[in-house]
Amino acid sequence: PDKVSRCIDEIGIGFLFARTFHRAVGNVAKVRKDLGIPTVFNLLGPLANPARPDRQCMGISDPTRLQEIASVLDALGVNHAFVVTGSDGMDEVSLHGPTEAVELRNGTCIRHRWVPGDFGVAEADIQSLRGGDAQENAHMLRQILEGEKGPRRDVVLANAALALVAAEKTDNLREGARMAAESIDSGAALEKLNMLVKYSRELAGTEE
Template structure:
């Protein structure tokens, strides 16, 4: 019962994986009331989410999501959001570079929660139809190499938690669960994780241990030292590599990869129009801070998925793909393909 879970949490006691799973089941089946859901989420956040709690809830959310059945393996480049830095959508631009370089991308995302533009917002501005069926998304991935899974469509069980989350207006465990529940079962990921100021533990390290338990093939969990939930070009980035059940931590210096150091303000946006403009600049052939940070993050995706043997060669391949116009062409290709699918019903 979710009441029992709340009682344990307010005493500062951690839930077992089973207790967390039971609570998630109560929330996602509609058994728990909105008040109980809010109480559970707040109590869990105040205590601090454990690996076992995240693991238990992730398994239930994966079970209840709609599935995208595709041929072969895919990668997702996604972030938890919530870094509060309001940058342009770096991970989405990186996803198109990765797809143009020949790696299939199953991009999972939503509209902006705390930032200016989420993945769904930038894709919609480019003409991509968001609310596609699992079969239609599978066709996108199989036929053009990239598809977008709009979170509200693929996680119908989340409708019960939605109103309490919106009314609370704070970070909850569900901010972490979304990136861990890719509907296409992506076995490769570059997952950006912001470190909440109030968290008493390292969230990136915790999620790395969750993914090690879940059996990911190869995932990089990343965070910039500037607070970005991406690999950054303003300085060092921290990486937790999860592979074959093991976690390895190291850091990346962008200057060692031939990239220029940027100022964070060069990557930030004030309006949605700024977001679209910087997205376009990032995928153009001109040198820019926007392009450099996208090259770095797409290089990580290419390396993680085994396309290249080093991060440096990933940067070079990414640069070639962007300079040739293939990455920007992929943006238009996805928009046109989804419009055709939407029209065909």
């Protein structure tokens, strides 16, 4: 935890691997992979975030539990959060249909329903958003941050916009998407990723 905290302090971003912080998650990792379906650990992981953020975006696959999860976040001391379910059970903002959400703001829950146009992006077929294994996804991410246009960039902008609203950097989804686009187009987002990669490799080297 101290190393991740230092990473966040120094470069402004960090990654918390659930298996590192919650041993039980690692113990059932193979079973979860073999099942190939969402389990209770998909909910417990974000709820048991050791960083204890007071602002948060959380995606779940079951829209009937949006209110329930928002209430749990409230009990955990989160001040501003969005719990979202995209079309077809996607656990993020989707571009191929509406996104259902519950916003938690200072103890009050507000229900939302958004379409891609609310973020200033176009609808897209889900096939155009499919990823692959970890290596393929990492390559796709770099392509987006290096300036690739299209549905994959748009879905990143939409989800980043929601995070920026949760962080209260803006109160408008379209403005949030514009801010995210500016971060990508200026090279700032790619630079931040490169800093995280460099820091992580240096840290791994000190542990060997």
